[in-house]
Amino acid sequence: MEGNEMQEVKIGKRVFVGNLAWRTSWQDLKDKFRECGNVVYANVMRDDDDRSxxxxxVEFETPDELVVRGIPWSYTWKELKDMFAEVAGVERADVVYGDDGRSRGYGTVRFSSPEEAQAALQAFNGRDCEGRALFVFFDKYA
Incomplete structure (x- = not known):
């Protein structure tokens, strides 16, 4: 950027969800992420043989959702919410758990506004948290 040029930041409403169990359906995905916000679209990608x-x-109604990877395995929604509340207005935080009841090491955080979500992304992306690097992002394909 030169001089006082401002870079436009596009905040999306879609998130990538990886490491799904092979049997996960689009409806399972949608139902799980409804815990984080109003889901308007969910799809599990399939190959030519219709295998996952x-x-x-997952697409949310608003861009206020934020995906956080690399959270400590011991964190619950409460620790995740408290951590992000340091810099932004957090409405809700959720940690994703596997069928075995163990944390998958990632979760979502919903903010009061897109501006607060952007501030949290800038403050936490790449930060070390109990020996794990946080990866905080909005889906760039929204």
Whole structure:
């Protein structure tokens, strides 16, 4: 950027969800992520033989959702919410758990506004948290 040029930041409403169990359906995905916000679209990608590729896309009604990877395995929604509340207005935080009841190491955080979500992304992306690097993002394909 030169001088006082401002870079436009596009905040999306879609998130990538990886490491899905092979049997996960689009409805399972949608139902789980409804805990985080109003889901308007969910899809599990499939190959030519109609087998799951193990990943999918979830689209929320608003861009206020934020995906956080690399959270400590011991964190619950409460620790995740408290951590992000340091810099932004957090409405809700959720940690994703596997069928075995163990944390998958990622979750979602919903903010009061897109501006607060952007501030949290800038403050936490790449930060070390109990020996794990946080990866905080909005889906760039929204």
């Amino acid at each position: 590729k193990g990943w999918g896309i």
